[in-house]
Amino acid sequence: MPDAHRLRGQTHTTHSSHSSHSSHRPALPPEPYDVERVRTDFPILQRLVHERPGRLGKPLVYLDNAASGQKPRAVIDAMTRCMELEYANVHRGIHYLSQQTTDAYEAVRGKIACFLNAPSRENIVITRNATEAINLVAATWGRTFLEAGDEVVLSVLEHHANIVPWQLLQAEKGFTIKVVPCDERGLLDLDAYAGLLGPKTKLVAITHGSNVTGTVTPAAEIARLAHHHGILVLFDGSQTAVHMPVDVQAIDADFYIFTGHKLYGPTGIGVLYGRKSVLHQMPPYQGGGDMISAVSFEGTTYRPPPYRFEAGTPPIIEGIGLGAAIDYVESLGRSAIALHEHSLLERATRRLEQIEGVRIIGTAPDKAAILSFVLDGIHPHDLGMLADQMGVAIRVGRHCAEPLLARFGVEATARASFGLYNTIAEADALADAVLAVKEFFR
Numbered sequence: 001m002p003d004a005h006r007l008r009g010q011t012h013t014t015h016s017s018h019s020s021h022s023s024h025r026p027a028l029p030p031e032p033y034d035v036e037r038v039r040t041d042f043p044i045l046q047r048l049v050h051e052r053p054g055r056l057g058k059p060l061v062y063l064d065n066a067a068s069g070q071k072p073r074a075v076i077d078a079m080t081r082c083m084e085l086e087y088a089n090v091h092r093g094i095h096y097l098s099q100q101t102t103d104a105y106e107a108v109r110g111k112i113a114c115f116l117n118a119p120s121r122e123n124i125v126i127t128r129n130a131t132e133a134i135n136l137v138a139a140t141w142g143r144t145f146l147e148a149g150d151e152v153v154l155s156v157l158e159h160h161a162n163i164v165p166w167q168l169l170q171a172e173k174g175f176t177i178k179v180v181p182c183d184e185r186g187l188l189d190l191d192a193y194a195g196l197l198g199p200k201t202k203l204v205a206i207t208h209g210s211n212v213t214g215t216v217t218p219a220a221e222i223a224r225l226a227h228h229h230g231i232l233v234l235f236d237g238s239q240t241a242v243h244m245p246v247d248v249q250a251i252d253a254d255f256y257i258f259t260g261h262k263l264y265g266p267t268g269i270g271v272l273y274g275r276k277s278v279l280h281q282m283p284p285y286q287g288g289g290d291m292i293s294a295v296s297f298e299g300t301t302y303r304p305p306p307y308r309f310e311a312g313t314p315p316i317i318e319g320i321g322l323g324a325a326i327d328y329v330e331s332l333g334r335s336a337i338a339l340h341e342h343s344l345l346e347r348a349t350r351r352l353e354q355i356e357g358v359r360i361i362g363t364a365p366d367k368a369a370i371l372s373f374v375l376d377g378i379h380p381h382d383l384g385m386l387a388d389q390m391g392v393a394i395r396v397g398r399h400c401a402e403p404l405l406a407r408f409g410v411e412a413t414a415r416a417s418f419g420l421y422n423t424i425a426e427a428d429a430l431a432d433a434v435l436a437v438k439e440f441f442r
């Protein structure tokens with residue numbers, strides 16, 4: 001396969017992305033994606049696993065990127081630098097360091113806005129993770145505007161983070177939750193979706209990419225149909241913002257959500273994009289410092305969005321790290337990353353399809369680089385544990401998406417998910433591990 005040759009053949013080439021040549025030369029064509037060079041940016045990929053006295057470790061084949069991404073040196077260094085040299089609390093201080101840190105932190109908000117092609121940095125609310133971003137929408141917009149008799153449309157593809165917050169609010173408000181089904185490939189049933197929309201529907205909250213089947217949903221079409229009825233749309237972009245270019249204006253999202261740690265950034269930071277007119281209708285989320293204009297015991301006034309939703313000291317160091325992660329991903333190019341990951345997905349899919357007894361869960365034509373599967377007669381946990389012994393880290397279980405697993409009639413699956421540093425050889429290592437596990441149980 002040509003891709004394999006290309007990727008492997010580059011193991012020993014040197015590469016410089018920071019050209020020292022004069023800048024008035026015509027732009028060079030984009031360099032081929034050099035995954036071996038990319039790998040050197042990630043310290044953790046150099047380590048071995050299962051090392052013991054007297055036993056050599058195994059190289060790490062990290063295929064659990066849908067759960068969390070590893071961190072490049074650029075992110076680690078930016079966070080370290082922040083703590084060593086540029087750290088103080090933000091927004092309140094008039095002293096030099098506080099202003100410097102505030103500038104750096106607020107610049108990240110602008111970076112996130114560019115990353116999503118949001119109209120401005122005021123559209124960007126910083127949260128602790130994707131889960132909190134969805135809970136924030138439920139607690140503010142939902143608690144204000146949803147009531148008994150209303151309907152909220154979710155899909156069977158959802159992560160629990162986009163189910164349970166709505167159920168918690170439902171218990172309080174008594175609205176109805178409707179669920180868009182998917183077909184055997186994991187594709188959303190758009191006709192059924194259109195049929196669910198009506199005068200009672202107030203919100204559509206649907207994933208932009210499933211963390212189990214990898215299905216990328218037709219966000220622009222979903223939004224268009226909802227907006228036709230004046231219904232707001234929230235997209236859970238936890239699996240898409242990290243793997244492909246996302247343009248919240250092109251898809252016309254009212255809310256768009258992602259999480260920092262899956263974007264090769266730190267834990268403890270997530271993002272809520274909101275349409276300005278909608279954010280301005282929403283009451284505060286949590287109360288405290290930073291979100292107020294003026295406080296007195298007679299009455300308190302709140303700052304405009306996004307600060308109204310950001311009570312207390314924000315994740316400053318994590319923000320700096322997320323900014324560095326965005327820079328890093330953009331330096332490689334999201335389209336180039338998507339292409340690379342797609343070649344890995346294709347290779348792994350083709351190899352697994354050839355193994356008798358493998359059933360792949362999720363075969364939509366438009367997929368993120370996520371490969372869920374079950375193996376006839378072998379429990380996913382046994383498969384995962386044995387693969388781990390070979391150094392291949394995959395996830396097994398329900399992937400926080402129990403309704404979707406029920407839809408496919410499985411209790412659990414194995415899931416390999418690829419990131420920007422994975423190689424064709426690692427896609428092969430996955431298939432070889434599955435073959436070895438089959439052999440073990442024969």
Ligand SMILES: *Cc1c(COP(=O)(O)O)cnc(C)c1O
Binds near residue numbers: 066129162236239260
């Ligand atoms: C990971 C994930 C989430 C939750 O992200 P957190 O960082 O745990 O809040 C939500 N939705 C999807 C689709 C995910 O993959």
